[in-house]
Amino acid sequence: MSLSTVMSALELSQSRLGKDTGISRTAINRIVLHGVWPARGTTTAQQAVRACLKKHGASASQLREALAVESAKKLAPGVTAPEAAPEEANAIETPEEEAMLLPPQPLTEATRRHFALFTNPFVGEVTSNAEMFINGNIRFVREVAWQAAVGARMVAIVGESGAGKTTMLDDLKDNILRERKSVVCIEPSMEGAEETDTKGKTVKAVDIHTAIVRTFNAKASVASNAEARSRQVNAALTESCSSGHSHLLIIEEAHALPVPTLNHLKRLHEKMRLGRKPMLGILLVGHPELEKKLARWDVREVMQRIEIARLPPLGADLSAYLQCRASAAGRKLDEFITPEGVDELRSRLTVQGTGEPAQMSMLYPLNINNWMATALNTAADLGAPRVDRDVVRAI
Structure with a gap:
């Protein structure tokens, strides 16, 4: 039972x-949310919290369990408590921990009442153009993806988790429908896909051939022989292309593709x-590990023929992104967060990476959304009218 659980029970x-x-x-926020007590006067603070809990009706077991859990997080190395040693590795605060990726957090009822919100404007999928934030980098990536679809080019979109890769793909498919382009999207299943068979299931040439053939005929029997299967794929694409269609092979989680499959994709393309016209565009979407894999010597043929577009952190566009999300909900950003709060959020999510000479930004849309929900x-819990610098520092 945690301190926050006891507080909730005591209202x-x-x-x-x-x-x-x-x-x-x-300091209260850090104690309750993270179990981090003040570096100085820890004992005094714990005694004060114990007295307050007791004053509000906490039972002996609640006092014992709540404060024991919170204290265990700060036990020094070498103590005999069975759970103390594993926690110690996380007890030392580092810049990376300060800007870690926060898990999704729904807005509490108190928060929705405090800010007069029925839904969270800083979370959820992009379902309309008004919710789609566009800056120079995102516009470039959109165009590269579009050219892969209509120009049958081979492209890789690279971005960290939460950078907006899925949002970009959904936007591409929406644009194809809106522009009435005859583009057939082929999407092999990547469920359970891993780089090696010891970790999961590797995606091989046969899986991609099967996905192409069954996109045109879900009940088609796919040839077992590699040569016959290749001819079957060529025949299906030729027939569709002759009918005026373009084709785009989309592979998400492409960082999980083994090297032989990446080389196969280049040969397939x-x-x-x-004639001279390529019938199949290829769009690989994955984490930065994909770009590292493409830089390997044994994948050089692919690297020389593929265009890589990166989805970087929002950086200086943080305020514009937040305003876009607020506007999509019919609200103004300053109803939720002050300019100083935005600056502090930018500072908190820009850290010095381990072993890296330059600073590392964690200003990706999903992470920003999670931080805003927490903020x-x-x-609301602190009674602050808006998220300001102090509120962000309390997270």
Whole structure:
């Protein structure tokens, strides 16, 4: 049972706990959410929290369990408690931990009432053009993906988790429908796909051939012989191309493709032609590991023929992104967060990576959304009218 669980059972807010103990709201937030006690006066702070909990009706078992759990997170190496040693590795605060990727957090009922919200404007899928944030980098990636679809080019879209790769793919498919382009999207299943068979299932040439053939005929029997299967794929693409269709092979989680399959894709792209016209565009979407894999010597033929487009962090466009999300909900950004709060959020999510000479930005849309949801909940819990610098620092 955690401290936050006990507080919830006692209907005790962080604001009230802070007032009763005299501990700052920032320190209270770190204690409740992360189990991090003040570096100085830890014992005094714990005694004050214990007294407050007891005052609000906490039982002996609640006091014992709540404070024991929170204290265990700060035990030093060498203690005999069975769970203390594993926790110690995470107890040392590093820049990476300060800007870690936060898990999704729904807005509490108190937060929705505090900010007059029925839905969370900083979370959820992009379902309309109004919700689609576009800057120079995103516009470039969109165009590269579009050319793969209509020009049968071989392209790789690379971005960290939460950078917006799935949003970009959905936008591409929506544009194809909106522009009434006759593009057939072929998407092999990547469920359970791994680089080696010891970890999961490798995606091989036969899987890609099967996906192409059955996109045109779901009940088709796919040839077992590699040569016959290649001719079957060529015949299906030729017939469709002669009917005025373009084709785009989309492979998500492409960083999980083994090297032989990447080389096969290059050969497939070159072979599937109708005269001089390529019949199959290829769009690989994956994490930065994909780009590292493409830089290997044994994949050089692919690297020389593929165009790589990267989805970088939002950086200086953080405020514009947040405003876009607020506007899509019919609200103004300053109803939720102050300019100083935005600056602090940018600072918190820009860290010095381990062993890296340059700073590392974690300003990706999904991570920003999760931080904003947490910040709004924290502001409501602290009674702050908006998310400001202090609220962001309390996360």
